[in-house]
Amino acid sequence: MNILVCVKRVPETGARIVLTEDGQRIDTRYLGFTVSPHEECAVEEAVRQIEKHGGQSTVLTLGPPEAVEQLRAAMSIGIDSAILLETDGEEWPPMPTAEAIVEAIRQQAEAGNTFDLLLFGNESADAGGYQVGVRVAQALDLPCVTGIKALEIRDGVAVVRREAGGFWEVFEVPLPAVLTIKEGINVPRYPSLPGRLRAKKKPVLEIKVGTRAGGLQKIRLRTPEEEASQVQILGEGPEAAPKVVDLLEELGLIPS
Amino acid sequence: MILALIEHDRGEVNPASLELLTFGRKLAGSMGTSLHALVIAGPKSLAEEAAAYGAEVVHMAAHEQLEDYAPEAWARTLTQLMDAEKPEVVMAAGTDRGNEVLAHTAAMKDLPLATNCTEVRVGEAFEVTRVRWGGSLLEDARLLGEPRLLTLAPFSTAAERLPDPPEPTLRSFAPTLSERDLRVRMKERLPIRTEGVSLTDAPVVVSGGRGVGSAEGFAVLEELAGLLGGAVGASRVATNNGWRPHADQVGQTGSKVAPELYIACGISGAIQHWVGCKNSKHILVINTDPEAPIVAKADYAVIGDLHEVLPAVCAEIRRRRGT
């Protein structure tokens, strides 16, 4: 089994998002970086499938040189190697992102490294385009199932489940295939110290890709207007309990 | 012409599609064009529904192999209708299925796609506003391509039924599908077993975060939820620590809830959590830290240890009920 997982570096925002003055990006001066929880689960799933079936796994990102941090994080929980498609830091729209990923996958195939399973997040944390995985699948003519919350591989077939309105929808697709993962498929492990040390020695293939525009052109980002709320402090500690129950009664929430 | 894909599950229309039709009817008006709808493998009642929300023409696509939902086959059908009818805009609801079908459509036609739009402005350029970061940021963007492909963020437009719905003009459409288009099909559908009230239907959600401290710590949240006929929710820290199942998670990558009252216990109010609960009618926070960001955003707050406050609240409810 040979698995590729694609992740995107995004800022780890707190309780309020601060934008740069030109509205082009999030002000990240005081922020750390991470990947979408869906992608963390995709990474964990790749590691689990390799533990079960044997083989190797690769993590790929298209992003600035610093995105190597997210690649190392994936390798610290067990991914074997990494590919960095290095941009100059501008965010790429989904179409060229998918194209660049497809090119990298083709180059790997030419070098004798073909993937049986391509894992993506269901949507990226920041852009939320819901499409890069699907575009890669179409370009490579592979079957694709989105929003996966359970995966079992039997005899070269992926049996997957996703949630839809109170039901599990079950799909079966032959490998190679593209799956986009949703958080909840597993609980990702934390990296161990030896895992982190090993990750530092694992290979990262760097490929420069520059900038590329696409047919969805960002003009600016804005924060939606929040309705101002006036918090009413009901009290401190257990003594506030009667006030809380008054409120529950007022809202008609205590069943008789 | 604007073409709207109607999403249905075995004949039952998805309410997000009615919002889409309302949005599409207004956009068609402002562009001086007409609104058509596409129903794939659905009953005629769906055409009537589509007409009642503004579709002037409804294309009814049928194929012997198309019974249940199949993402690529739906996208192939849509692209073939696009080739035949040359719409200026093609849209679907920004649901799991809507986004999936339009992503396939965009890829097949090598076109850009703007997902989860809330607004469209048509002038010299075609501009959209779309939601990012699960709803905590908006993006204004120019969308290129012929036709323009977009999905509409659910709940961003209120569905409006026409007062005097006209009879729809029906056109049947027979897509040509290959084995390849049908390779991803639903095998089976199993009910998800849930106990008690579901998170999204509960009148009260009692949610816990890192401040709860352990899986056992949730007992007191369960108790209060039980007394109120509500459900227990969780922050990502609680689900990531294995204290609660992921199905309980509220937020950007969990459920979006809008109960009468949301009680956030030991949750700081990170933006990714907030987008999942901000539509609640009322929000009550229980937190030891008066400076926690969620306190300022809430309607009511108790400053204190949830492990002291919640038992006292449960005891007070029992006392007043005389049980």
Ligand SMILES: Cc1cc2nc3c(=O)[nH]c(=O)nc-3n(C[C@H](O)[C@H](O)[C@H](O)COP(=O)(O)OP(=O)(O)OC[C@H]3O[C@@H](n4cnc5c(N)ncnc54)[C@H](O)[C@@H]3O)c2cc1C
């Ligand atoms: C892309 C992305 C998506 C995400 N999606 C989600 C999501 O869907 N849902 C989600 O929840 N998070 C999500 N997160 C994580 C989010 O950013 C926060 O990390 C998380 O919500 C914090 O959880 P918390 O509030 O429980 O923990 P903390 O931020 O650590 O807050 C704990 C709070 O508990 C209080 N406290 C401590 N002890 C007590 C006590 N005894 N009594 C009362 N109060 C106490 C503290 O004062 C503090 O305010 C996402 C993150 C990213 C990057």
Ligand SMILES: Nc1ncnc2c1ncn2[C@@H]1O[C@H](COP(=O)(O)O)[C@@H](O)[C@H]1O
């Ligand atoms: N810059 C990127 N580098 C690597 N993978 C990406 C990138 N952008 C998106 N992806 C992958 O595609 C998925 C869907 O992204 P999106 O279409 O933006 O919602 C993400 O969850 C990632 O797995």
